[in-house]
Amino acid sequence: MRPTHSGTMSKLKNKKRNLEENEDEQLPIFDKDGGKDGHLDDGDEDQGDLSDSEESVFSGLEESGSDSDDEEEEEEDGSEEKSSDVEEDKAADGDGDDQLSAKEVIEPQTDGQHSKEKKKKKKAAGKEGGEESVASDRDSGLQISSQVDEYEHDTSDEEDIRNTVGNIPMEWYKDYPHIGYDLEGKKIFKPIRNKDELDEFLDKMENPDYWRTVQDKMTGADIRLSDEQVDLVHRLQQGKFGDVNFNEYEPAIDFFSNEVMIHPVTNRPQDKRSFIPSLIEKEKVGKLVHAIKMGWIKPHRPKETTPQYYDLWAKEDPNSILGRHKMHIPAPKMKLPGHEESYNPPPEYLMSEEERLAWEQQDPEYRKLSFLPQKLACLRAVPAYSRFIHERFERCLDLYLCPRQRKMRVNVNPEDLIPKLPKPKDLQPFPTTQSLVYRGHSSLVRSISISPSGQWLVSGSDDCTVRFWEVSTARCLKTVEVGGAVKGVAWNPNLSICLVAVSYDDTVVLLNPGLGDRLVCTATDQLISSYEEPEEVKDQPVQWAVAEGEGHEQGHRLILKHPKAVRQVTWHGKGDYLACVIPDNGSSLQVVIHQVSKRRTQNPFRKNKGLVQCVSFHPIRPYFFVATQRYVRVYNLIKQELTKKLMANCKWISSMAIHPGGDNVICGSYDCRLAWFDLDLSTKPYKVLRQHKKALRSVAYHRHYPLFVSGSDDGNVIVCHGMVYNDLLQNPLIVPVKVLKGHTITHDLGVLDVTFHPTQPWVFSSGADGTVRLFT
Amino acid sequence: MSQVQARFFTENKKYLIDDVPFSIPAASEVTDLSGVINKLLEAKNDGHKHVEFDFLVQGQFLRTSLASRMETENISTEEVVEIEYVEKFTAPQPEECVMHDDWISSVEADSEWILTGSYDKTARIWSMEGKAVMTVAGHTDVVKDVAWVKRDGLSSLLLTASLDQTIMLWEWNSERNKVKARHCCRGHAGSVDTVAVDPTRTKFCSGSWDKMLKIWSTPLMTFSGHNEAVSSVLWMDAEELCSASWDHTIRLWDAETGGQKNTITGSKVFNCISYSPLCRRLASGSTDRHVRLWDPRSKDGSLVLLSLTSHNGWVTAVRWSPSHEHQLVSGSLDNVVKLWDTRSCKAPLYDLAAHEDKVMCVDWTENGLILSGGADNKLYTYRYSACVLDAGA
Secondary structure, eight states: OHHHHHHHHHHHHHHOOOHHHHHHHHHHHHHHHHHHHHTTSOHHHHHHHHHHHHHHHSHHHHHHSOSHHHHHHHHHHHTOOHHHHHHHHHHHHSSOOTTOOHHHHHHHHHHHHHHHHHHHHHHTOSOOHHHHHHHHHHHHHHHHHTTTTTTTTOOGGGTTSSOTTOSSOGGGGTTSSEEEEOTTSOEEEOOOOOOOHHHHHHHHHHOTTGGGEEEOTTTOOEEEOOHHHHHHHHHHHTTOOSOTTOOTTOOOOOSSOSSOOSSOOOOOOOOGGGTSOOHHHHHHHHHHHHHHHHTSSOTTOOOOOSOOOOOTTTTSOTTSOOHHHHTOOOOOOOOOOOSTTSSSOOGGGSOOHHHHHHHHHSOGGGOSSSSOOOOOSSGGGOOOOTTHHHHHHHHHHHHHHSOOOOOOOOOOOHHHHSOOOOOGGGGOOOOOSEEEEEOOOSSOEEEEEEOTTSSEEEEEETTSEEEEEETTTTEEEEEEEOSSOEEEEEEOOOTTOOOEEEEETTEEEEEOOOOSOHHHHHHHHHHHHTOOOOSSOOOOSSEEEEOOTHHHHHTEEEEEEOSSOOOEEEEOTTSSEEEEEOOOTTOSOSEEEEETTTTEEEOOOSOOOSOOOEEEEOSSSSEEEEEOSSEEEEEETTTTEEEEEEEOOSSOEEEEEEOTTSSEEEEEETTSOEEEEETTTOSSOSEEEOOOSSOEEEEEEOSSSSEEEEEETTSEEEEEEEEOOSSTTSOOEEEEEEEEEOOOOBTTBOEEEEEEOSSSSOEEEEETTSOEEEEO | OOEEEEEEEOSOGGGOOOOOEEEEETTOOHHHHHHHHHHHHHHHOTTOOOOOEEEEETTEEOOSOHHHHHHHHTOOSSSOEEEEEEEOOOOOEEEEEEEOSSOEEEEEEOSSEEEEEETTSEEEEEETTSOEEEEEEOOSSOEEEEEEEEEETTEEEEEEEETTSEEEEEEEETTTTEEEEEEEEEOOSSOEEEEEEOTTSSOEEEEETTSEEEEESSSOEEEEOOSSOEEEEEESSSSEEEEEETTSEEEEEETTTOOEEEEEEOSSOEEEEEEETTTTEEEEEESSSEEEEEOTTOSSTTOOSEEEEOOSSOEEEEEEOSSOTTEEEEEETTSOEEEEETTBOSSOSEEEOOOSSOEEEEEEOTTSEEEEEETTSEEEEEEOOHHHHHHHO
16 A cells, blocks of 8 residues: 555655655645544554654655764663653653553564564674574564464554664664654654673673563664563473474374274375376367357356246236136125115105004014105205114125125036947847748747757747747748647757757657758657666656657657646757756756756756746856746756855846856846846846836847847837947946837737847747747 | 920930930929820831830939939039930739649749749649649658759750758650659758759759758869858859858859859848849849849959849849849749839839739749749749840840
């Protein structure tokens, strides 16, 4: 801060060698400086300021000053020691600050000392090494001690406040009694130092502190070293650390120990490569530099100074109606004032006396009007409205309690609630029209059955005949008379056996119709005739007999006499076993199974629960289905146990059919229901169809197509599409697709039996009108 | 729309008129147009007798008024309409009614004799006048199909196929009126429903319920491929065989190698097929109400060219005219025999409603005789003159 100032000053000095002028010039500046700093600090600083600037300014002038005065003054003060030093300080300060601490006193000295030391070194004159070392020691010691509050008066201005001449070689003042000047321009005298050898000796002899007295070269004053300083000197002389508190034998901490540490510090020497610039980095930097050169990378992209905020409504469609707007419910409106409120209402609005009385007697809640209409002469006469606050409060209540909930009305198209059913057209093929009528029977046809090839149809009627038909032409090819009304017929499903089981009364006759392949027919005959009686004849509930004579001519082959009337006959899929139903409630012999090849009869059940309606063999597995009035029991023939009991959920089962896959069962019942079971799913019907108006008589499954059919007393045959998907997640699709009409109702009976063609989607139905009809 | 510009033309030289467009009322029908042509012909040659004409617009018979026809066909009324006229086919005239003892399952007539198969297990030979000539008895079951093989002077060879799984080849001497069984062809494992003699008259093919086709020659060839009973079989030419089956297919076979050449897949059981070498079309009757026409050469085997729909029951018999490329006859379970012209597919030309029960078989001889037999035990014959005239045209 000073050099420029001093530079100008020195120029001034060189131009005008006039003291007065110089002083005149100088003082205001000093004042200015002093004033400026004085606000912040003590006069000490002022002094420092002076000393600093004065040194350079007056350096030339001092030479012109008289020496003698300085010498004298120096002698006067020389006898005094430290106290005079202090006084000198006081004098220099001008305002005589007594509160200066010893340290503050010492500090300037040391600084002065310091500069002196430097001068000494420069000179390298023949001075005592010891003294020099002492001085330097003291210097350093003082410095250490002053470390405590080094920055308390941290300004270069205050260094050596008594030495106003600054850092100049002291020999310049060697011949003067003074060193520098104080603020008033008076000489600062050196301490008197004109001691001769004798004085020195006397002093040495008398003064006990002589040994610890050194001369301050800066000021020329004698300074008595304090105990600490002496101690420091001693310590340094002994080669110890200057600081007493420094422990040079601190316990060693082993940074690089052999112990395993989590974060080890290693003293492994650094690799050579750590001193060599990395090639990879160089390459990377090179690339970056290249990219910057090519303009691919902008090294100094302008930073986004605008703060980033998340735009909450950025994605919102400004045109969309907000929820709160959509759901806005306006406050209930107040009723507008009417004629009653008028101050001058028409007379019809005014209350008569009775009305008024009635109004007064009415409960305020039920009053039509909350006030009495009044007629006043003029508007000015209208009194204050007494109910004002009350009414405002009610209005607030209205607003507050107003129902703010929107009633969401569910808008459902009733057509959507109807399950989506495929169009029957998409479910084709299924029988749709009546194609052929097989006429010939004179009484109701109770049962029909079709040959496994699909070429022939057999029907059994109450006119005690069994007729065989050619399917494609409705030609009756054969008529076989039996001894009673035929209840059931069943064509053997085995293609290599040509047998038809016919049941009438208590008899089951196995017929060989002689239709189809001649070889098969003869083979069947041979099979029956080749039977040999076993050695030991078991007692059987059924009598087997071979037909002879006229019966044989007609095709009768075996006659089985049962104890009671046989209602139904059904073949096992392999064609060897024949199951018959002899319905008799409570009897133990309701179901018998015949084995044709061995002419054996077994009664599979020791006891039958309920009245057996119909039985059926499982098409694939060794299961046997027995339908009683309400339940269908599924027996495992091998394990001889009941495996399942299907609850048909109807009053009286009339018929039952099993899907050729064996997983589904349909049951027709006399209470107009058709129950569809999934055996894997449940013992309850998956679906119950109530399509028929009257009792169901017969149900049937198609062998290949996903169709089942039911015939009913109402004369209708209903074809249903029943699709079961391999995908277990997809529900079975059961859709009635067609009502086939054709049979006329005779004696309150309509369709008595239905059956499907084995290969075509054709259904045959036999009715009470004595016809069999084919629907295709 | 009142007047339409029309130009009339015909291929019959006898009724040629000037090739100039006429303006005729749009509402005019067949009778009106016929009157117009007759007037023109009268003006042209004096000795003209009134003739009923039929008119074809774009190859289809005109059955309604001209205006409505043009509307359905999208013909512009601005242009001159080309109308072809042909002499109207006269209705087939019933000739004979021959009573049988039982249902007639099949009929085939040649130029002199009529052969019928019946459910009474016999085949019968009748003269054209309906006189019983011969009864061919020998089958143990219903005769399902009959066929003439060839004639050498007075002796004829004929075939009968029966439910008893045999086909019998008979030799019949017309002079001595003796019939002799030449062969009994056994081999089918089901009833033989159909038999057809090849054009060279040296071998024949039979189709059976056992799903097999057999060519009876030396050696015997068996064609298997159908999944259901074969209902009808015919020769398209000497090398090619066509069979219809209950498995909803019509298959074309190479008679030499036995390989399948083409398969036409329908959606219903085929009862009968007939092939016309004139128009190279197959006609089929199914267990629905339609007579369908197929192109046997077509690669797309399930494309129906035309459906002729008018019957109300299964079509049991169908037969192309041997001389006219557009006409065929069909018999159905609804007791009606219908005469069709493929140019008029909406309605048949004539309904021959003589039968009282199911029609089982029809035939059409080369000399213009239509025969039909049915479950009412009657064989009807009709003289259809138009075909002779048309054939000459």
